[in-house]
Amino acid sequence: MTYIIQGETGDWEVVIGLEVHAQITSKSKLFSGSSTDFGAKPNTQVSLVDAAMPGMLPVLNEECVAQAVKTGLGLKAQINLHSVFARKNYFYADLPQSYQISQFEHPIVGEGTVVLDMPDGSTRNIGIERLHVEQDAGKSLHDQDPRRSFIDLNRSGVALMEIVSKPDMRSPEEAGIYVRKLRSILRYLDTCDGNMEQGSMRADVNVSVRKASTDDLNTRCEIKNVNSVRFVMQAIEVEAQRQIEVWESGGTVDQETRLFDPNKSETRSMRSKEFAHDYRYFPDPDLLPLRLTQDFVDGIAAGLPELPDEKKERYMSEFGLSAYDAGVLVVERETGAFYEAVVAGKRDAKKAANWVITNLFGALNARGLGIEDSMVSADQLGKLLDLIADGTINGRIAKDVFEVMVETSKDPGGIVEERGFKQVTDIGAIEAAIDEVIANSPDQVAQFRGGNEKIAGWFVGQVMKATQGKANPGMVNQLLKDKLSS
Amino acid sequence: MTDLTDLTIAAARDGLAGGDFSAVELAKAHNAAVASAKKLNAFVVTTPELALEAARASDERRAAGNTASAMDGIPIAIKDLFCTEGVQSTAGSHILEDFVPHYESTVSRKLKEAGAVMVGKANMDEFAMGSATITSYYGNTINPWKASDGENAGKDLVPGGSSGGSSASVAARIVLGATGTDTGGSIRQPASFTGIVGMKPTYGRCSRWGIVAFASSLDQAGPMARSVGDAAIMLGAMAGHDPKDSTSAQMDMPDFERGLGKGVKGMRVGIPREYTVDGMPEEITALWQKGADWLKNAGAEIVEVSLPHTKYALPTYYIVAPAEASSNLARYDGVRYGLRVEGETLDDMYMNTRAAGFGPEVQRRVLIGTYVLSAGYYDAYYVKAQKVRARIAQDFKSAFEDADVLLTPTAPSAAFPIGANEQDPVKMYLNDIFTVPASLAGLPGISVPAGLSSEGLPLGLQLIGRAFDEVTVFQAAEALEQAAGFTLPKFDLGEG
Amino acid sequence: MALDRETVQRIAFLARIRVDEERLDQIAGELDTIIDWVEQLSEVDTEGVEPMTSVADMLAPQRVDQVTDGDCRDKILANAPDAFDGFFTVPKVVE
Ligand SMILES: [Mg+2]
Numbered sequence A: 001m002t003y004i005i006q007g008e009t010g011d012w013e014v015v016i017g018l019e020v021h022a023q024i025t026s027k028s029k030l031f032s033g034s035s036t037d038f039g040a041k042p043n044t045q046v047s048l049v050d051a052a053m054p055g056m057l058p059v060l061n062e063e064c065v066a067q068a069v070k071t072g073l074g075l076k077a078q079i080n081l082h083s084v085f086a087r088k089n090y091f092y093a094d095l096p097q098s099y100q101i102s103q104f105e106h107p108i109v110g111e112g113t114v115v116l117d118m119p120d121g122s123t124r125n126i127g128i129e130r131l132h133v134e135q136d137a138g139k140s141l142h143d144q145d146p147r148r149s150f151i152d153l154n155r156s157g158v159a160l161m162e163i164v165s166k167p168d169m170r171s172p173e174e175a176g177i178y179v180r181k182l183r184s185i186l187r188y189l190d191t192c193d194g195n196m197e198q199g200s201m202r203a204d205v206n207v208s209v210r211k212a213s214t215d216d217l218n219t220r221c222e223i224k225n226v227n228s229v230r231f232v233m234q235a236i237e238v239e240a241q242r243q244i245e246v247w248e249s250g251g252t253v254d255q256e257t258r259l260f261d262p263n264k265s266e267t268r269s270m271r272s273k274e275f276a277h278d279y280r281y282f283p284d285p286d287l288l289p290l291r292l293t294q295d296f297v298d299g300i301a302a303g304l305p306e307l308p309d310e311k312k313e314r315y316m317s318e319f320g321l322s323a324y325d326a327g328v329l330v331v332e333r334e335t336g337a338f339y340e341a342v343v344a345g346k347r348d349a350k351k352a353a354n355w356v357i358t359n360l361f362g363a364l365n366a367r368g369l370g371i372e373d374s375m376v377s378a379d380q381l382g383k384l385l386d387l388i389a390d391g392t393i394n395g396r397i398a399k400d401v402f403e404v405m406v407e408t409s410k411d412p413g414g415i416v417e418e419r420g421f422k423q424v425t426d427i428g429a430i431e432a433a434i435d436e437v438i439a440n441s442p443d444q445v446a447q448f449r450g451g452n453e454k455i456a457g458w459f460v461g462q463v464m465k466a467t468q469g470k471a472n473p474g475m476v477n478q479l480l481k482d483k484l485s486s
Numbered sequence B: 001m002t003d004l005t006d007l008t009i010a011a012a013r014d015g016l017a018g019g020d021f022s023a024v025e026l027a028k029a030h031n032a033a034v035a036s037a038k039k040l041n042a043f044v045v046t047t048p049e050l051a052l053e054a055a056r057a058s059d060e061r062r063a064a065g066n067t068a069s070a071m072d073g074i075p076i077a078i079k080d081l082f083c084t085e086g087v088q089s090t091a092g093s094h095i096l097e098d099f100v101p102h103y104e105s106t107v108s109r110k111l112k113e114a115g116a117v118m119v120g121k122a123n124m125d126e127f128a129m130g131s132a133t134i135t136s137y138y139g140n141t142i143n144p145w146k147a148s149d150g151e152n153a154g155k156d157l158v159p160g161g162s163s164g165g166s167s168a169s170v171a172a173r174i175v176l177g178a179t180g181t182d183t184g185g186s187i188r189q190p191a192s193f194t195g196i197v198g199m200k201p202t203y204g205r206c207s208r209w210g211i212v213a214f215a216s217s218l219d220q221a222g223p224m225a226r227s228v229g230d231a232a233i234m235l236g237a238m239a240g241h242d243p244k245d246s247t248s249a250q251m252d253m254p255d256f257e258r259g260l261g262k263g264v265k266g267m268r269v270g271i272p273r274e275y276t277v278d279g280m281p282e283e284i285t286a287l288w289q290k291g292a293d294w295l296k297n298a299g300a301e302i303v304e305v306s307l308p309h310t311k312y313a314l315p316t317y318y319i320v321a322p323a324e325a326s327s328n329l330a331r332y333d334g335v336r337y338g339l340r341v342e343g344e345t346l347d348d349m350y351m352n353t354r355a356a357g358f359g360p361e362v363q364r365r366v367l368i369g370t371y372v373l374s375a376g377y378y379d380a381y382y383v384k385a386q387k388v389r390a391r392i393a394q395d396f397k398s399a400f401e402d403a404d405v406l407l408t409p410t411a412p413s414a415a416f417p418i419g420a421n422e423q424d425p426v427k428m429y430l431n432d433i434f435t436v437p438a439s440l441a442g443l444p445g446i447s448v449p450a451g452l453s454s455e456g457l458p459l460g461l462q463l464i465g466r467a468f469d470e471v472t473v474f475q476a477a478e479a480l481e482q483a484a485g486f487t488l489p490k491f492d493l494g495e496g
Numbered sequence C: 001m002a003l004d005r006e007t008v009q010r011i012a013f014l015a016r017i018r019v020d021e022e023r024l025d026q027i028a029g030e031l032d033t034i035i036d037w038v039e040q041l042s043e044v045d046t047e048g049v050e051p052m053t054s055v056a057d058m059l060a061p062q063r064v065d066q067v068t069d070g071d072c073r074d075k076i077l078a079n080a081p082d083a084f085d086g087f088f089t090v091p092k093v094v095e
């Protein structure tokens, strides 16, 4: 299932690497005590330090360090006990210091891996190159005034993790799955809320193309600040197309930063920012090198939650779920918890998985709801499974009961009672129904007796109909056989 | 009653304690001195009303029996590199001309809380980049000293720099003490040029929070005063750990006066033979030798030490300091404070603002710093300089195995006339050749007035100590001071 | 001369300092003198020497994650040459 683009000169493949900026979950900023809350009035969450007033100095937030280490461990990555904050120097309207405090030669986290769960149940390993901690910039508003841009520094100094992948992805789909998986891991770890609408996660996408099944390394372009999974995938598609056209028309792709325009569905060059950039990184003399102890790292490792990959493994081995079902259930920590509450250590795990994935997710998606606002509780769904298991209702009825549960959020037991969904298991009632069907269908009886065994199924259907589906299918089959063959 | 502007801080402290005069009288006398010495141009801003207000508060504290410290009621000048709440803080630059901070630097706040009375913001080289206080946007400061003899007799002389407003105002008895900052010699060299005491403490001893940054890995605040004892008293009020400065040392504060009066018997004084330059006047070498003899006669043991990389300190400094400055000064972009010169585009505005706001020397250093950090040159210049810096620091470590303190000249010359050395940057930079090494190593250094040049101008000797061993430095400096018996003349500052 | 007009133009733009054409040669000269002078460092053997970025031999101090600052917009904007409606402003930026 490799992603191939047919060009005039032959088949092309795309090489993708992602740099994801994830906002670290913390109360205060990376180097100052001002709040990180989203959506405050402009410049109300700005300290003298964030505004780069003369003589102001940064002091490192210990929580941000711990969060970065935690994330590194979650990415199965090398934690560097010695790391260095460096200044990345460039002038821009939303960058008060005119340098960003980041990490360059010595990031806090080194190489790691993210495992992608592909739709066919297979997995792909994507390499992590590094993770470093850095400051976010402020925000520019360009549409408020004819001749000026307005600057809001509330975001200025908020802590970010820049998570850089290796160029291991080969299709827009893989890139999309990668971003979702990364988001899932960060949310499990509580190190980033993964809220892309609010910009807590943004991706810089590096794209290059090459003739299929070659190892050519062609010039790549970086598409900056793509803020949704869908756009990441679209941006890669159109950028790959553009580059192929450039190469095939005899041109060359030049390395540059580009911007994705979802409306026009095209990428365009950002020469403005590109021109003569030379960041002049050097170690920030206001901050001393960051040294961590192995004990500190081990302490964080000891407190790590079960992560999606491990949970998936467990669901497959412990519950015998398929890779796909397990993969779907573990994407969000909350869905996994819900599912395990349904199983509650006693119920049929496979049936439970089916009900959660097919019926519950179906109902939630139809209403655009998340698991947290499910109208059916795990306990209620569990009780429904019990009613099926003990024969109170059959599978067909159960679906109707579930529909009512979704509408009313009532317990399945009560619904079955008041709506008379109870399964008919009283022989007399079933025999009466059968006798009536036999009486009204002489021809079919004759065919059956004439050796047409297949028609038995038709009788079952008739009897179920006569009992509004409430008859116990097992009993119907048995009694029908006896009566027809007598 | 004695002239209040003649007192040392110690004497003023005792006079205030003994009720001989009030803080208000002291403040009035110094406000008057400030007003009468305008021609020195030692101040960017004067704050006589604030001074009186602070003095009144000081007298009330004293009356109530809760005097804050030895500095309570003492009139001082604050170098204009320190941000002072509600008082214009310009760093000697046009780009910060109208800047009025809403915060107080940690060091000036500590002095305030200690009761010190600020009479004004002292003039300085723009962003502390200079050795003569001639690069200030607010005009150069004039040294109260005049050459009595030789080609420069009668000419206006520079007060040294960058803390030239501080050195001139202390020497001219306009204040009892002043804060300075020292990145490569900006406290010690002007002290030497004006016949006063200037101490650069160990890097990390005084908080850098609220001091306009020049070169973050070198900048250090310190006291300038008319006696070693006064410098020790004043440093006690300035120093201390500050959680707002990540490079501020988490060390308990010694009593800096502890070593005073103890003498130097048995102290090992190292003489680094490399501290000399071609063309250095013989009289400076002679004074240096005299200083060694004084300490020897006072019971110290003189030892020869070697600091082999001394000659590389200055070029190292002129890579490291401009590199850091080019980044530290990038925030002056016309957006949040200070000068703004409009332009069509954002870049036009930046370039217009910074071309108009920075003077030639600042522009020169920002460009040099940008160059040595730029792609392809970083390793050749910046990283190389940081390695040589490590060698220089190592030199001092080994030297301090054989010596407790080092004695050197403070500067290779006495004060020179305004206008001299201005055409040749490198020649100007050589002023700091003896002060820069200790700055690169982060070590405490003090300049003590030790004698006069043939022209009748003051010359200082420098003592360098181990990291965080200011106590020993003050102790040796006091011995030097007593032996030298240097006396600061009274200057005629009549309007002219 | 290692440090020529073009270099000065390039670094002057990086530093966002407008340098008029007619001053380029003079500045190039000054900077080149300084660079020639600092190049004597190449004589120093620094084989295996760790670059010294700070003299403070201590670890980076860290603060606890608490909101202790901000919420002082007036102070932040007080010195701004062209603040408007709670914002800083710059000449319009087109992206
Ligand atoms: Mg990046």
Ligand SMILES: [Zn+2]
Pocket (backbone or CB within 6 Å): A021, A134, A162
């Ligand atoms: Zn980044």
